[in-house]
Amino acid sequence: MITILPAEPLHRHTTLNVGGEAEYFVAVKDKTEAVSAVTTALEKNLPITILGGGSNVLVSDSGIKGLVIKNKITGITSEQSGDNILVTAGAGEVFDDLIAHTVAKGWWGLENLSHIPGTVGATPVQNVGAYGVEIADVLVSLTAIDTRTGEERVFSAPECEFWYRRSFFKSALGRHYFITSVTFKVQSEANPQIAYRDLERYFKDQTDYDLEHIRAAVIDIRSTKFPDWSVLGTAGSFFQNPIVSPTVYTELKSRYPELPGYEQTDGVVKLPLGWILDKIVGLKGLRVGNVGMYENQALVLVNYGGATAAEITAFAESIQEKVAAATGIEIEWEVTKL
Numbered sequence: 001m002i003t004i005l006p007a008e009p010l011h012r013h014t015t016l017n018v019g020g021e022a023e024y025f026v027a028v029k030d031k032t033e034a035v036s037a038v039t040t041a042l043e044k045n046l047p048i049t050i051l052g053g054g055s056n057v058l059v060s061d062s063g064i065k066g067l068v069i070k071n072k073i074t075g076i077t078s079e080q081s082g083d084n085i086l087v088t089a090g091a092g093e094v095f096d097d098l099i100a101h102t103v104a105k106g107w108w109g110l111e112n113l114s115h116i117p118g119t120v121g122a123t124p125v126q127n128v129g130a131y132g133v134e135i136a137d138v139l140v141s142l143t144a145i146d147t148r149t150g151e152e153r154v155f156s157a158p159e160c161e162f163w164y165r166r167s168f169f170k171s172a173l174g175r176h177y178f179i180t181s182v183t184f185k186v187q188s189e190a191n192p193q194i195a196y197r198d199l200e201r202y203f204k205d206q207t208d209y210d211l212e213h214i215r216a217a218v219i220d221i222r223s224t225k226f227p228d229w230s231v232l233g234t235a236g237s238f239f240q241n242p243i244v245s246p247t248v249y250t251e252l253k254s255r256y257p258e259l260p261g262y263e264q265t266d267g268v269v270k271l272p273l274g275w276i277l278d279k280i281v282g283l284k285g286l287r288v289g290n291v292g293m294y295e296n297q298a299l300v301l302v303n304y305g306g307a308t309a310a311e312i313t314a315f316a317e318s319i320q321e322k323v324a325a326a327t328g329i330e331i332e333w334e335v336t337k338l
Contacts, residue, residue, distance in 0.1 A: 002026050002033050004040065004067070010059045013051060013070060015117055017233035018309045019059025019338075022049075022068035029072045029092075031145075031152075031180050038150045038178065041067040048147045049338060050178050052092065052119035056126060056235055059338045061309045071121050073180055076101055084185040086140060091121025091179045095128075102186050103215050109138050109186035111211055112193055114218040117229050117236060121179040125169040126334070127162045131218055132196035136162035138184045144177035153177070164270070165240050165334055225297040233303030234294070235335045238316060241273045242329045252327060256280055273323075273331060274299040281322050291315040313337075 008025035011017050024046065028034045041048045047066030051057070073090035076098060080086075085107055089098045095118055099110045112133040113123075122128070123135045124142055139157050146153060155177075161168040168174040192209040194200060202217045203209060227234050244252075249261045249269040258279070261269040277298035278284040284298035290307035292315075294300035301316060316333065323331050 002028060002036050002040070004037075008068070010051075010054075010063060010068070014054035014057055014059055014235075015229045015233065016054075016058060016235050016303050016307075016312065016335075017305075018061070018303060018307060018312060020061050020063025020309075022063060023065050024067045025070065026067065027070040027072045029074070031073065034069070034071075034073065034145055034178060034180055035150055035152075037067065037069045038145055038147050041069075041147070042150065048178075050147075051338075052122040053094070053117060055118035055229065056122060056334065057336050057338050058235070058309055058312060064338055069178065071119060071178070071180075073121075078105075081185070083189070084187050086183050087186055088181055088183040089120045090181055091119060091142075093120045094118075095120050095123055099215070103211050106188060106211060107186035108189070108191045108211060109133075110184065111215045112196070112199075112218055114215045115222045115226075120182050124160055124162075124167055124179065124182060125174075127160075127165055127167050129165070131199055131221075132193050134162070136160075138186070140183045140185050142179055142182045144179045147176050147178055152180075164243060164264075170336075226300055227294055227296075227302060233305070233307065234300055237299040237334050238301035239273055239299060239319070240332045240334045242271050242276075242331055243268050244271060244329065245269070248328075271329075276323060276327060276329075277319070281319075281326050283319060283322065288315055288318075293319070 005025045008022045010019035010022055026037050028037050049064050049068045051068055051070045071092040073092040075090040078085050078087045087102060096115055098120055099114050102110050112131040116128060116130060124139055128135050142155050144153055169177060192214060194203055194209055198221050226236060246269055253259050260272050260275060263269050274297060283293050285295040286293045290304050291311050292302050294302050320331055323329055
């Protein structure tokens with residue numbers, strides 16, 4: 001049985017702590033409730049918006065019309081599949097809780113993604129990644145409900161159309177799907193991934209990398225760069241690292257010789273936007289009223305308290321303008337506007 005609430009304040013459900021009211025709001029705890037919520041919305045001709053942990057969204061001050069469905073579907077199961085273990089988690093499960101579970105079991109594969117806020121269901125939408133690992137590397141499949149019909153569909157990893165911080169589910173068509181569970185592949189055999197620069201530095205004087213130590217290292221590193229989202233309003237990295245052509249990178253490198261660049265498998269170059277915001281544009285720690293760039297990590301936008309979505313939008317757009325003026329690069333939000 002679902003309970004639909006009118007006029008629910010959405011700032012209570014986002015880590016940025018902003019947003020107006022949902023016209024209607026419901027939290028669903030299992031697939032049956034999810035189907036019931038979707039069916040109710042279809043019967044009443046209400047637009048549907050799916051909300052997970054609210055860690056990567058900016059909700060408008062005017063709120064959201066229609067029915068907002070908050071995904072609270074939890075549960076973790078596992079099964080052996082050859083050399084891998086397939087772990088299936090409810091899409092409303094806290095992602096870091098899932099990682100803690102796999103690490104406690106001695107299963108390798110998700111530990112580099114530790115301490116990322118949000119729920120399991122949000123991770124394939126954004127193709128979440130950190131410290132050399134992306135969801136695209138570990139996802140096997142997911143189940144989702146088509147909010148236009150109420151029907152369930154299973155997506156294989158290729159059908160998710162993963163790319164850097166993107167997937168099919170960020171497209172106009174993909175937004176119609178409500179993810180209910182995700183299956184990941186992990187393994188019991190040790191497979192440390194520590195080639196990422198920050199982890200290399202952390203373990204520079206060590207040769208033994210056990211699973212618990214890598215998770216602890218990732219949490220330690222992230223804790224020095226990112227604010228505690230239970231204390232300060234934040235969505236983590238607000239902007240995407242830009243992807244440019246080798247020609248653009250060479251030109252920028254001639255102007256800024258110390259600019260790092262990371263060539264990707266398809267020949268393009270990924271630039272560290274945090275470095276650009278700090279070293280080129282000088283924006284780390286910048287604050288305007290209630291909004292600012294975090295003092296320890298220029299990629300992170302912070303609501304210091306009392307900010308509105310309009311203030312955050314204006315501040316973010318000013319950052320985009322400053323980067324474009326200094327480098328010619330048009331940077332994109334990682335955060336989704338609702």
